[in-house]
Amino acid sequence: MDSTFPRVRKPKLGYNTTQVDGFLQLARRAYDGTASADDAPLTSDRIRLTAFAMQKGGYSTTHVDQALERLEDAFAAQERQVAARLHGGEAWLREARTTAQVVSNRLARPEGHRFDRVSPLVRGYSTRDVDRFADKLTRYFRDGWPISIEDVRTVVFKTQRGGYREAQVDLLLDAVVDVMLAVR
Known part of the structure; x- marks a missing residue:
């Protein structure tokens, strides 16, 4: 090949x-x-x-x-x-809405507390970077502001000691991609 x-x-x-x-x-x-x-x-x-x-x-x-x-x-x-x-198209959209609601609930948490933090001796995602991107996602879900699936797939965060747990943030981003793909 x-x-x-x-x-x-x-x-x-x-x-x-x-x-x-x-x-x-x-x-x-x-x-x-x-x-x-x-x-x-x-x-x-x-x-x-x-x-x-x-x-x-x-x-x-x-x-x-x-x-x-x-x-x-x-x-x-x-x-x-x-x-x-x-299962019908409505079932597919209902599942996407449920996932979107779970994501929105996580994003509604106060800045600096949206995800678990790693130990101060360990590097995690920058809380400032993640919270800034989370605000964009909130506007996407709440107000329909434009954000592309490419933006979500390629976002890069700096790291910091005691930052957000990377696996948790990555799972949320995967869920956002799932929702965006479902409603295309």
């Missing part, structure tokens, strides 16, 4: 080409319904959480990440269609 991804120059690190190509083959089989019995199930959530090892001269991380985002979108649309056929 010839790759459509550019490679980084040899001394630089990019994604492991064998892992990326293998994952894309698995995704193609899963999407077109030709997955084998020993293929692991593939969902939009699993695509979002996929990670590859790094290698010198590997695939450009930017190009692969963009392809994974498009793949996640395609799988989410397919999952939405299946759920709508099985």
Whole structure:
């Protein structure tokens, strides 16, 4: 299979080409319904959480990440269609509204207290950065202010000692992406 991804120059690190190509083959089989019995199930959530090892001269991380985002979108649309056929479109939207309400409740907490904090000896996400982005998300959910799914997927926070627990913030961002994909 010839790759459509550019490679980084040899001394630089990019994604492991064998892992990326293998994952894309698995995704193609899963999407077109030709997955084998020993293929692991593939969902939009699993695509979002996929990670590859790094290698010198590997695939450009930017190009692969963009392809994974498009793949996640395609799988989410397919999952939405299946759920709508099985349970009705209203059930799918009801679940998205429930998730949006859980996210909104978390975002409504006071600044500096929206997420658990790590020990003062450990680095976590900057509370100021996260709270600033949380305010943008609040305006998105409450007032319909524009924010793109790309903004949520690519947000980067500085770190600080005693900051917010990264795993908790990342889970909330994943939930926001789920809601945004559901209402597309």
